[in-house]
Amino acid sequence: VHFLLHGDFDHVARHGLRVESPWGDFHLPHVHAHRDPESMPPCDVTIVALKTTRNELLPQLLPAPTRGGGVVLVLQNGLDVEAASAAVVGAERVLGGCCFLCSNKVGKGHIRHLDYGRIVFGEYASDCREVTPRAARIRDEMVAAGIDVEASEDLPLTRWRKLMWNIPFNGLSVVLDASTKELVEDADAVELVVEIIREVHAAAGACGVDIPEQYIAKTIDVTRAMVPYDSSMRLDYLQQRPMEVEAIFATPIRRAHDRGAEMPRVEMLCQQLRFLDARNVSRAASSRQLG
Amino acid sequence: VHFLLHGDFDHVARHGLRVESPWGDFHLPHVHAHRDPESMPPCDVTIVALKTTRNELLPQLLPAPTRGGGVVLVLQNGLDVEAASAAVVGAERVLGGCCFLCSNKVGKGHIRHLDYGRIVFGEYASDCREVTPRAARIRDEMVAAGIDVEASEDLPLTRWRKLMWNIPFNGLSVVLDASTKELVEDADAVELVVEIIREVHAAAGACGVDIPEQYIAKTIDVTRAMVPYDSSMRLDYLQQRPMEVEAIFATPIRRAHDRGAEMPRVEMLCQQLRFLDARNVSRAASSRQLG
Numbered sequence: 001v002h003f004l005l006h007g008d009f010d011h012v013a014r015h016g017l018r019v020e021s022p023w024g025d026f027h028l029p030h031v032h033a034h035r036d037p038e039s040m041p042p043c044d045v046t047i048v049a050l051k052t053t054r055n056e057l058l059p060q061l062l063p064a065p066t067r068g069g070g071v072v073l074v075l076q077n078g079l080d081v082e083a084a085s086a087a088v089v090g091a092e093r094v095l096g097g098c099c100f101l102c103s104n105k106v107g108k109g110h111i112r113h114l115d116y117g118r119i120v121f122g123e124y125a126s127d128c129r130e131v132t133p134r135a136a137r138i139r140d141e142m143v144a145a146g147i148d149v150e151a152s153e154d155l156p157l158t159r160w161r162k163l164m165w166n167i168p169f170n171g172l173s174v175v176l177d178a179s180t181k182e183l184v185e186d187a188d189a190v191e192l193v194v195e196i197i198r199e200v201h202a203a204a205g206a207c208g209v210d211i212p213e214q215y216i217a218k219t220i221d222v223t224r225a226m227v228p229y230d231s232s233m234r235l236d237y238l239q240q241r242p243m244e245v246e247a248i249f250a251t252p253i254r255r256a257h258d259r260g261a262e263m264p265r266v267e268m269l270c271q272q273l274r275f276l277d278a279r280n281v282s283r284a285a286s287s288r289q290l291g
Numbered sequence: 292v293h294f295l296l297h298g299d300f301d302h303v304a305r306h307g308l309r310v311e312s313p314w315g316d317f318h319l320p321h322v323h324a325h326r327d328p329e330s331m332p333p334c335d336v337t338i339v340a341l342k343t344t345r346n347e348l349l350p351q352l353l354p355a356p357t358r359g360g361g362v363v364l365v366l367q368n369g370l371d372v373e374a375a376s377a378a379v380v381g382a383e384r385v386l387g388g389c390c391f392l393c394s395n396k397v398g399k400g401h402i403r404h405l406d407y408g409r410i411v412f413g414e415y416a417s418d419c420r421e422v423t424p425r426a427a428r429i430r431d432e433m434v435a436a437g438i439d440v441e442a443s444e445d446l447p448l449t450r451w452r453k454l455m456w457n458i459p460f461n462g463l464s465v466v467l468d469a470s471t472k473e474l475v476e477d478a479d480a481v482e483l484v485v486e487i488i489r490e491v492h493a494a495a496g497a498c499g500v501d502i503p504e505q506y507i508a509k510t511i512d513v514t515r516a517m518v519p520y521d522s523s524m525r526l527d528y529l530q531q532r533p534m535e536v537e538a539i540f541a542t543p544i545r546r547a548h549d550r551g552a553e554m555p556r557v558e559m560l561c562q563q564l565r566f567l568d569a570r571n572v573s574r575a576a577s578s579r580q581l582g
Contacts, residue, residue: 175466176566188565195559264555268486274479275467 369538
């Protein structure tokens with residue numbers, strides 16, 4: 001396994017990676033760390049775990065590790081986030097997936113895993129509705145490495161199911177400055193969360209993705225059972241980094257709108273997040289100038 | 292003029308009232324200050340300027356100053372906020388009005404007036420659609436005192452017009468932690484504000500109150516021309532006081548719903564405010580316990 005790193009390169013090259021987890025902490029003192037994609041070998045599978053707000057870098061990042069003909073597995077939040085990778089290597093070489101787990105990067109080369117651990121992925125090519133042999137092989141390798149992974153025949157279904165969590169919980173955790181625990185313990189917040197999930201569920205349906213009704217309640221139940229968690233979007237916001245508003249909110253809204261489905265609450269959340277994001281980014285810029 | 296005061300009584304009894312205003316500052320060193328309604332004389336007009344969150348006090352506050360048969364003028368934000376006063380003195384003795392002005396209480400006995408100054412009021416009794424002689428007389432007395440006041444033939448119209456400002460700007464200023472200036476200068480926030488105003492405008496229509504379409508744009512224009520302003524709800528929130536969510540949000544939502552009009556964005560704002568209000572009130576309680 002090779003790691004391409006940016007701000008963490010020096011630290012990881014010297015100290016390796018540290019992972020804390022309720023399933024057991026571990027430390028990888030020596031990892032193949034790269035500062036530059038050109039030093040990477042051709043890889044069988046290139047996992048894209050970049051924030052979607054930096055997808056404009058993919059034309060520089062992907063050619064080197066994929067030069068041997070390997071595939072790209074896009075593990076980013078949002079809808080149709082694979083398109084940016086597909087533009088570089090071709091849609092037929094792309095798989096996408098969602099991480100149904102709670103983990104935060106808490107320091108350089110330092111990951112804190114908090115709860116759950118499932119990754120679900122599938123083929124990106126829109127005409128493919130099966131678990132291909134290469135997807136099965138990636139799954140088997142990951143299972144052998146102890147990862148809770150599932151190969152999906154239906155990537156859009158997987159993505160919309162994840163959006164049913166990301167849209168309410170990422171969005172409201174930022175706008176209301178709240179952890180998932182605070183949201184699921186307040187009656188008004190839960191009522192709003194459920195209404196938002198219903199809008200996402202209906203939008204998925206309008207886009208031809210039929211998610212069983214019971215996933216609405218399940219999304220809340222899973223979150224109730226979760227340790228108190230700061231969503232990735234809330235951490236981005238608190239650390240004055242750009243938020244993934246386009247991938248997680250604007251693209252689903254546009255897709256739904258194209259199919260005649262309106263999502264007024266999700267749109268409002270998107271507008272609120274854009275306001276907060278613009279102010280946050282400009283505050284970050286002025287504090288950098290002051291620093 | 293007699294003033295009934297609670298927390299500010301000692302200060303005002305000793306130092307009077309201080310008003311800062313772009314129209315000229317002034318100081319009233321001696322005012323008729325009362326700590327207890329029982330010490331008040333019978334008043335011709337009793338102005339209710341209490342927060343609606345304390346309307347449960349009205350049965351104790353109103354009987355003394357109204358015992359001579361005088362009327363009550365309710366200058367509170369929200370919809371049908373006169374009902375609580377009407378329950379004490381009877382609907383036929385109640386007038387209601389809205390303050391289209393920017394002022395904040397910034398200290399004990401210390402008011403800072405920032406912009407605009409208009410008060411519009413009218414009869415509360417639902418069958419009354421005219422400027423009654425008593426309303427005209429109150430208007431004339433206020434005009435003689437230099438107040439920019441207008442007697443309205445249509446109190447529900449006045450109230451819904453004020454809600455077209457209060458609902459978006461009170462609500463979003465709290466949820467987005469923003470001044471009116473920040474909101475009207477951001478394109479996404481303005482888009483959302485306009486959508487919310489349209490919902491309020493449509494709800495008014497469903498309740499039989501036809502507000503000319505041009506008031507939608509006018510509400511934004513007035514706010515653009517306004518000095519940067521912290522809405523009363525935002526000040527309440529920042530000072531950990533209960534917010535007027537029921538009067539300004541929940542009642543209009545209920546009325547609209549009863550007439551078959553839905554307000555999804557206003558409802559969402561109401562749910563967000565209730566979440567923030569509950570957390571704020573519980574934080575205020577725990578900091579009082581710690582203190």
